[in-house]
Amino acid sequence: MLPTVSKGRSPSHSRSNPVFPQYLRRLVKWQQMDFEYTFWQMLHLCTAPKVVYQHTKYHKQTKNQWARDDPAFIVICSLLLAVATSAYCAAYDHSAAHSFFVVLSVLLFHFLITGAVVATCCWFLTNTYLREEAPNSHVVEQRVEWLYAFDVHCNSFFPLFVMLYVIHYFLSPLLVAHGFFAVLLSNLLLMVAAAYYHYLNFLGYDVLPFLERTTFFLYPIGFVIVLTPIFILGGFNPSRYVMSMYFSKHL
Numbered sequence: 028m029l030p031t032v033s034k035g036r037s038p039s040h041s042r043s044n045p046v047f048p049q050y051l052r053r054l055v056k057w058q059q060m061d062f063e064y065t066f067w068q069m070l071h072l073c074t075a076p077k078v079v080y081q082h083t084k085y086h087k088q089t090k091n092q093w094a095r096d097d098p099a100f101i102v103i104c105s106l107l108l109a110v111a112t113s114a115y116c117a118a119y120d121h122s123a124a125h126s127f128f129v130v131l132s133v134l135l136f137h138f139l140i141t142g143a144v145v146a147t148c149c150w151f152l153t154n155t156y157l158r159e160e161a162p163n164s165h166v167v168e169q170r171v172e173w174l175y176a177f178d179v180h181c182n183s184f185f186p187l188f189v190m191l192y193v194i195h196y197f198l199s200p201l202l203v204a205h206g207f208f209a210v211l212l213s214n215l216l217l218m219v220a221a222a223y224y225h226y227l228n229f230l231g232y233d234v235l236p237f238l239e240r241t242t243f244f245l246y247p248i249g250f251v252i253v254l255t256p257i258f259i260l261g262g263f264n265p266s267r268y269v270m271s272m273y274f275s276k277h278l
Contacts, residue, residue, distance in 0.1 A: 057102070059097075060097055060098065060102065061097050061099055062099050062103065064097075064099075065097075065099040065100050066103070068082075068100065068182075069100075069103070069104075069185050072182055072185050072186055072227065073185070073186045073189060076182070076226075076227050076230055079182065080230050080231065080234040081234075083234055084234065092172065092175075093171075093172055093175040093178075093235065094172045094174035094175035094177075094178050095174070095178050100178070100181055101181060104138070104181060104184065104185055104188070105134060105138065105139075107188065108133065108134055108137070108138055108188060108192065109130055109134055111188070111192040111193055111196065112129060112130045112133045112134070112192070113126070113130055114196055115129070115196060115199075115270075115273075115274070116129055118196075119270070119273075119274035120273075120274055138184065142177060142181065142184065143177065146176035146177040146179070146180050147173070147176070149171075149176045149179065149180075149228070149232070149244075150171055150173045150176040152243075153171045153176070153232060153235075153238055154170050154171050157232070157238045157240055157241065157243065158170070158238060158239070159237055159238065169235075169237040171232070171238070175231075178231070179227075179228060179231030179232065182227055182231060183223075183224045183225070183227035183228045183231065184224070186220070186223050186224070186227065187220045187221070187223065187224045190216060190219060190220040190223075191216070191217070191220045194216070195216060195266065198216070199266065199270070202216070202264070202266035202267070203264070203266055203267045207262075209264055209266070209267070210258075210259055210262055210263065210264045211259055213265050213266040214255050214258050214259050214263070214264075214265060215255070217265050217266075218252065221247075221248075221251045222248045222251050222252070225244060225245065225247045225248050225251070226245070226248065228244045229241060229242070229244035229245050
């Protein structure tokens with residue numbers, strides 16, 4: 028169960044935060060983006076994610092904020108997602124207009140809009156229920172930045188993207204086939220990707236020293252593990268289901 032809302036704290040006064048406007052301005056100034064560091068982060072999110080969040084602590088010490096001030100990660104992730112979706116369209120679609128719709132919908136709904144919703148929920152949850160009680164009124168109150176919550180989603184999304192968009196693409200002839208093996212392989216791939224997503228989500232909030240009971244973010248992994256054999260025994264193929272939503276005429 029979640030802890031009750033923390034009481035006894037002095038309410039935090041809203042202060043203007045110049046980070047977000049600067050973040051948006053840098054979206055159109057690619058010369059200021061650190062792409063080398065972004066690719067380093069992406070690699071280590073797949074191999075050693077704790078190292079990435081160790082660097083997040085250094086970022087807090089030097090920039091006095093947990094969130095990135097560089098939009099390069101979102102830009103690169105969006106471009107890679109668009110390229111991967113275009114590859115699916117090239118293989119399974121024959122309409123340029125429909126392909127454009129698929130790429131746009133995947134980019135917006137699979138990544139940006141879903142990410143904003145997830146980040147908002149986690150931002151509200153952590154600030155409302157998971158912050159530690161301040162020992163006295165003289166301690167500076169810390170809160171999870173919304174932009175940091177979105178960063179955590181983006182970090183968690185990238186390995187999921189590698190598994191469910193890239194690896195899935197090369198295995199798609201097997202995954203969308205009929206039969207038990209396709210159902211088994213598709214569900215196992217989804218289980219690993221979803222579990223790793225929630226594990227990285229946990230790491231992102233566990234690194235914040237003012238949060239407690241962050242193991243709450245590991246609970247969805249249990250649901251994933253329980254649902255996977257149910258889907259397998261029920262013959263549900265998530266790959267075929269999702270692919271048929273976009274390319275039903277060509278499966």
